[in-house]
Amino acid sequence: MIIVTVPGISESALARLIEHVEAAGLRTHVSRGEHRTIVGCIGDEGLLSDHGLTQLEGVERVLPVLKPYKLASREFSVQSTAIRLGDAADTVIGGRDLVVIAGPCSVEGREMMHETAHAVQRSGARLLRAGAFKPRSSPYAFQGMGEEGLKILAEVRAETGMPIVTEVMDTRQVELVASYADVLQIGARNMQNFPLLTEVGRTQRPVLLKRGLSATITELLMAAEYIMAQGNGDVILCERGIRTYETATRNTLDVAAIPVLKRETHLPVMVDPSHAGGRAHLVAPLAMAAVAAGADGLIVEVHPHPATAKSDGEQSLEPSAFASMMQQVRSVALAVGREPSWEVELASV
Structure with missing residues (x-):
């Protein structure tokens, strides 16, 4: 009540x-x-x-309060939650600005991470994403660089000032990943890994919680409740497409989930157009649709050489394509009353 x-x-x-x-x-x-x-x-x-x-x-x-989720319910908070990040806490997810997180699917090496970070930062990205630990469908696929990848991310943060978003997959990794990362990502496959949700809730690090492949909105909010029940209210919800019968896209972006979530919860809502579409040419249109529907931000996969990427190359944007997308997204954001803090000059990219 x-x-x-x-x-x-x-x-x-x-x-x-x-x-x-x-x-x-x-x-x-x-x-x-x-x-x-x-x-x-x-x-x-x-x-x-x-x-x-x-x-x-x-x-x-x-x-x-009739909803099964209490802390995540909009009824429990007078104001929408705004999460501040960065050394100067000048990046706010859930405010008027539209925040974009960008970077490669996984950390593949020092040079490529530095190159990617500078490229996406020039185009307006505020946070850097990349996986040091990677959940893969095949046990023989590239699984990430582990702690060495985390160290590279920390180096890039020190150089660029960009906060780091990276995935944690196991309760045994939480302490290690939290010692490097600014935001802990819970991937779609782990959305209902309740021991993991409980553990990240104890860290007091902001958590980016991705919707499961077949999860309902209520199930997503109940997963957020597990984190918040431990005293961690800094949860960012992420719609990344759900699995349907459609095969033309990797997943089906549930655009309607965005306004539903904005009505049901006070937590910020981001969208991952890369995993939703699964193909680079679909990322910009889906990103614009997400912003028009009310998303607080985007998380986008960008790689300097997608053709040679060790994971998710097909859906990764080249830096020039990312810059073009950011220009398009900015126009949509301004049209719907957001205040994007970046400007992109394509000729300089």
Whole structure:
């Protein structure tokens, strides 16, 4: 349930209200808005049934939360969640800016990572993505460079200032990956790996949570709830296409999921057009559709030489194609009221 307080509730009255709820055995989550403060109650709500909440000072009304996800529900937060990243915390995911994360599918070497990072940064990307550990359908395919890949990513971050997004696949990797990465990515195959979700929730690192191949929106939000239940509210949801009967694309981008999620949750929503389309020529159109539908950002695969990429080369953009996409995306973003912070001069790329 949520407790809606009266406008301008005093700090002492709010403290007594929180103490009252927690004394009954529930946890509280406080969300402060410009005019009102909401207190979310997490636990067995039956413990509060006889406590006369509406009689307490500062309580305006008590409302049930009918959704199975509580912390992720928009009802639990007065304002949309904005996640700040970078040394100066000047990159905000979930604000007015449209944030683009870009880079190769996997770390393949020092030189290519430096080349890619500088290229995508020139075109407006704010964060760098690349996998040091890679989940592959075949056990014989390239599995990533492991910790050596993480070290390369840290070198590139030191040089460019770009925060790093990289995937963690196993509970045994969480501590290691978190010591290098700025954002921990949970891939589609691990969306319902509940021990892993619990573990990344304990790190207090922002988490980019990708929707599972056949997951419903409710299942995605329940996965986010596992992370948030550990006290980590910095969760970024990522729609990356779902598996359908269609074979013309790698997956089917669920564009409708974007406005549904924006209505259901206060968490920021990003879109991965690379995995959705599976082919480079589809990335820009899908990216523009995602922005038009309300996405807070994009995560795009970019490789300096896609033909020789060790993974996902077919869906990776060359730097020049990425620059062109960023120019197109910027136009759409401005048209729908976003404030993209980059400008692209194609001749200089």
